[in-house]
Amino acid sequence: MSTVTEHAGHTDHSHDESHGASDKQYVVIALILAALTAIEVSTYYVDFGPLFMPTLFVLMAVKFVIVVSYFMHLKFDNKLFSYLFYTGLILAIAVYCGALATFKFFLQKG
Amino acid sequence: MAIIERPSAEIAVAGAAPSGVKPSEALGVFKRPAASTSWKDWLVTVDHKKLGIMYGVAAFFFFIVGGVEALLIRLQLAGPEGKILSADQYNQMFTMHATTMVFLFVMPMVSAFANYFVPLQIGARDVAFPRINAFGFWCWLFGGIFLNTSWFLGGAADGGWFMYAPNSSTLFSPSHGIDFWVLGLQITGIASLTGAINLIVTVLNMRAPGMKLMRMPIFTWMTLVVQFLLLFAMPVITVALFLLSFQRSFDATFFDVAAGADPLLWQHLCWIFGHPEVYILILPSFGIVSEIIPVFSKKPLFGYPIVAMSGAAIGFVGWGVWAHHMFASGLGPVSVAVFSMATMAIAVPTGVKIVNWIMTMWGGKLSFTVPMLFAIGLVVQFTIGGLSGVTHSVAPSDTQQTDTYYIVAHFHYVLFGGAIFGLFAGFYYWWPKIFRKQLSESLGKWNFWLMVIGMNMTFGPMHILGLQGQPRRMQVWTEARAGEGFFNIGFWNRIASLGSFILAVGVLLFIINIIYTHKSKKVAIAPLDPWDARSLEWMTANPPVEHNFDSIPTVNNLDEFFHRKYAEDPNTHEVRQVATAEEVLAELNAHPDEHIHMPSRSYWPILVSLSLPIICYGLIYNRLLMGVGAAFLLLTMFGWAMEPSTAPDDDFDPPAPGEGGGHTKELAPLG
Amino acid sequence: MADTALAHGADHGAPHTTTGLSNNKLGMWIFLGSECLLFGGLISTYMLYKGRVSAGPQPDQIYDIPFTSVSSFVLLMSSLTMVLAVSAAHRRDDRNTNLWLTVTALLGATFVGGQVYEFTAFYREGLGFTTSLFGSSFYTLTGFHGVHVTVGIIMLMALVGMVRRNRIPGSKAETVELIGLYWHFVDIVWIVIFTLVYLIPS
Missing domain, CATH: 1.20.5 (Single alpha-helices involved in coiled-coils or other helix-helix interfaces)
Structure with a gap:
């Protein structure tokens, strides 16, 4: 594939086969996301006390950033x-x- | 001669797996329309210049509609206990006057200028998304027509242009007027959003070689800022309009105070959109004036980077001041203090611009042509309006002024004295570029002075009326409570009404000027560069050819065109003319690009956008019609997606002789 | 598309852009930036109104967290399949591109199906669109998201058809990528909604 024509704007990683990560890495990222979701859901069953809101907000932000950075390639673009x-x-x-x-x-x- | 050839033909020939649809394979209706010189070409065009002209013509029509509405309002208020309009008609009149002027005149007129001149100013052949550009225009036009059909279908919207809830609920406004208003603005909103995306990508991505951001003309800069404001402000009003229409159509409870709703939610959403909107209206005119003042002062713009950056700063701070429209609503002292401060702060970059314009004129060789007069008119009148605006940032004073004519005076000084004067400056300045003839200067001066006198007679007295306590949106005033002496509101109301008719005569003179210029045999074709201008759009033919530039210029300077015409003598440091505009253009065209690809015309933008008003009529009257509209929408979107990327071969010049034979056909001038 | 053809096309068909970035992709990101303000407005409306229940059930009385967790998980996984489709498209592997696009559309449809089920269940439990401010704002917010997912599904299915028939003008991988961006955006909006709306009780 012609990275020169299609990826002329890439400053880094322009020699990668595609953007940033490989399929295997995508699966790993998805597993991480799934694990984070599991922790989120667990707040419904387990009492996190005063950490309840901060935990949820941090997890939400982390998931958001992971999807944007890796799945949407923003980190590599x-x-x-x-x-x-x-x-x-x-x-x-x-x-x-x-x-x-x-x-x-x-x-x-x- | 530049050769307009079929794009991506090479790919289809050489590629192993041709992608896209080859024109010859396309079924009848899926063909791209071919170029023609008939009026039908305007319906299918994707040319940014034609779309710009259509925006301009249609917006000017709505300007007249909105102007007539304004005159009716002033007639009603010309004497005590006016009988021209009923209270209900009066409500509709001021609502539609504001809506028309904001959404159907100033915004699309800005789109007209931006569409026509941004690609020319940055040295591009078209915008980034030509079909979406056409789609945006038709959406706006159909939305505007849809909005105005409410006059004939049971009455127009009557809730004021910011449509405060819950006053806009069906309980207080049972006619369909507000439904038309909400849905019509949704349709025009689509136009604004697509236009914003299109122009931002165009400016970021389609500049000529060497056209760095800090070499772009200020009008392009201001357009960029405004499109970012639109991009982020339109979704906010979209949310607000959806909430309102769900309340009106499906009995949602968003603004139902009995259910515990907070009416301030609407006010917040409306003004989070509404305040950036104010800058959306004024910044393009600032851009136009920043183009005109240097040209007629024979000096470069004073502090170019500061003018550009203060525009961006206005756009940024404009997001933090919305609640100053709500000081009287009981926000609480902390909020009021914060938004007061932000409002005072935003006056700074605005003042910076005014200083820059004055410093540009300072010591320049001023020539008071009509565009320059309108530009100076903006500087003066906007300053008055800006200063009365600063008085609103003082919350205790604002609480007194809220909902009085003082506010009306303020925003007409900034919007009429500012935005519209800027647009008129643009009309006179760019007219010869678009239509080849220069508008008459003598008629233009009459036009200018009548508009200045009319505008100040109409809106100046409103300061007094407002401070005397005359409320906005009241359909009558009575002699018994008019007050005495200098502050008699009857006297000032009559002056204002008289002024509005002088203003109308001024605008009429503009129309007469257009007719005179184009009908009279005495008015010759304008020279290529009638104003001795500075920026790239003047480095094209009059009017520009369809592909704008035979060869894309390489930009080495701010004010590139000026630098090609003038050079500094290295010994005497004297700036002398080294080339005429004709010579510059001839030199540029001497080596035309051989591979120019222009987007082909398309049926689908007009068809897709046509489905939107059908859906909206259906939403109001008949759900079945809505289904028909939705089906039409899906079908036309499918057509859009399936359309071949180019028109049939015969619409293009054959390949250049070197590229495999064939004779060179000259591109016929289009319209 | 052979490399030579593409290189040739790059000289002619796709003019060099100032930033070197594709117009379409730039446009899509700008659009997504704008969408943040749309969903921000809807989420704020919900946050303001979630506790205002003049009639009908409270949020924590009707939310079925286990069920919504599963459908959230389904949507999250559809982002994985979408990214695999994009990756296959970059490899010019049409078969796998279509496979993953189809799986993504199916996962999306499962999510929308779950939402329809949830809405009917809530309605039966007494939360209508007009019942309370909570009802109106909940259905509006999640409904808007659902419409976005549905539009995404339609685009995915259209894309499958177009990939199969080679009817995509321009770069196929880019088209898949653009729709992928939209799809991921819809997913991240749901990440926010899931936390703010479902997990944090009123």
Whole structure:
């Protein structure tokens, strides 16, 4: 396959057969995601106490970043894609958290 | 002569497995339409210049519609206890006036300029997604028509342009007007979103060699910022409109206070969109003015990087000020303080721009042509509107001004005195590029001065009216409560109404100017470079050929065209003209590119977008019609996907002689 | 597409872009950035309204976490099969591309089926679209996500047909990749929804 024509924009990994990871690595990543999901679901059965919310948020963020970085190749792709996507994401988080804050949403007790 | 050849023919010949559909294989309806000079070509065109012209013409039509609505409002308020409109009609009138001016005039007129000039300014042959570009135009047009058919189908929307819930629920507005409004804006929203994606990719990805970001003309810069604002703001209003239409059509409870809903949710969503929208309306005009002022001052733009970056800064900070529209809603002191500060902060980059324009004019050889007059008009009037805007950032003062005519005065100074004056500057400046003839300067000056006088007579008194407490959206005022002396609101209302008609005459003169220019035999074809301009769009024929540039220029400077015309004498440091515009163009065209690929025309953009209003009528009147529309949508999308990538062979020049024989056919000029 | 043809085509058919990146891919990422704001608005609406139950059941009374966990897992795994399809497409392995695309579409359909089942179950338990603010915002948020998945399934099936008939204009691998990006995005939205909506009780 012609990496020169199809992957002209790649700064790194441009000699890889495809983007970033191999099929085996994808399966490993999927297993990690499945394991993280299992931990998430376990919070429903086991009492995590004060760690409940932080655990869920960290796991959610980790899963999100893994899918975006590896499955969507953002880690290996041109930085411009990352800038564009994360601009939207961060803007969304900032704006909507701001709006929810004016409703005193974060001051309520869960 | 440049050769327009069939794209990817080589792949089909040499490739082992041809991909895509070969034109000869395509079934009848799946063929691409061939080029023609008839009016039908406009329906299937994907040419960014033709789409730009269509955006412009249609948007100007809606400008007249919105203007007539405004005149009716002013007629109603010209005297005490106006009888021209009923209260209900008055509600519809101000709602549709604002909606039309914002969504159906300024935004699409900006799209018109952006479509036509961004590819030319960055040295591209077309936009990144030509079919999607056409799709966006037709979506916008059908959405706008759909929105306005509500006038004839039981009344238009009557909730004000920001449509506050729960006032917009079926309980308070039982007619279908708001349903039309919501669905119509969804359709035009699709146009904005696709347009944003298209133009961002175009600017990022299709620049001529050497056209670095910091060499792009300011109009392109501002377009880029605005498209990012649209990209991120449209989904927010989309959510809000969906919530409202689910409430109205399917009895959802989003804004039902009895069920515990918070009406402020709508206000937040509306203004998270609405405030970036304000910059969406004004920044393109800033861009146009930043093009015009240097040309007519015979100086480069003062502080180019600062002008570009302050535009980006306005776009960024514009996301953090939305709640200043809601100071009177009881947000709480912390929120009010935060948003007050942010609002004051956003005045800084705006002020920076104004300083830059003035410094550009400072010491320049000013020539007061009509475009320059309109540009200066923007600088002055926008400054007035900007200053009254800063008074709104002071929350205690804003609480007094909320929902009075003071607000109306403020946003008309920035939107009419700012955005629309910028657009008129653009009309006069770029008219010879698009239509080959220069609009009359003398009629243009009348047009300008009448608009300045009319605009200030109409909106200036509204400051006084507002501070005297006249509320917005009231269909009558009474003599008994009009006050006395200088502050008599009756007097100022009459002045405002009189001013609005002077303004209308000014706009009428613009139309007369167009007709005169194009009908009169006395007006000659404009020279290639009538203004001695600086940027790349003037380095094309008048009007530009379909593929814009016979050969793509290599850009070495900001203001590339200027640098090709003028050079500095190394000894005396004097800037002298070294070439005329004709010579520059001839030199560029001396070595035309041999392999130019232009996108082929397509039936599908207009057909796909046609299904959207059908679905929306169905949603309002008849679910069966909705099904028909949805089926039509699926079918046409299938057609879109299955369309061959190019038109049949006979639509193109044969390959160049060196490429395997055949004679060279000159590309017929299109329309 | 033979390499020579592609190289030739690169000279002519696909003009060099300023950033060297494909227009389509850039457009898709920009679109996904915009979609963040869409789902952000819907999620915020839900977060604001989830505790406002004027009538009908509370969220934690009707959520069936084991069931939703399984359907979340199904959607997560469809991301794996999607990425395998993209990888096969980059290898120009049409057979495996089609196989994995089909599996992805089936997993997606399973997820949507699960959602339909969930909606009917909730409806029977007394949570209608108009019952409460919680009901309206829940169905709107998850419904929008479901529509996105459904659109994804339609695109996947169309893609299978087009790959089979060699009817994809331009680079096949890129088309598969673009639809893959969309599909993964729908998946990450569900990762967020699953945590914020289902796992964190009101």
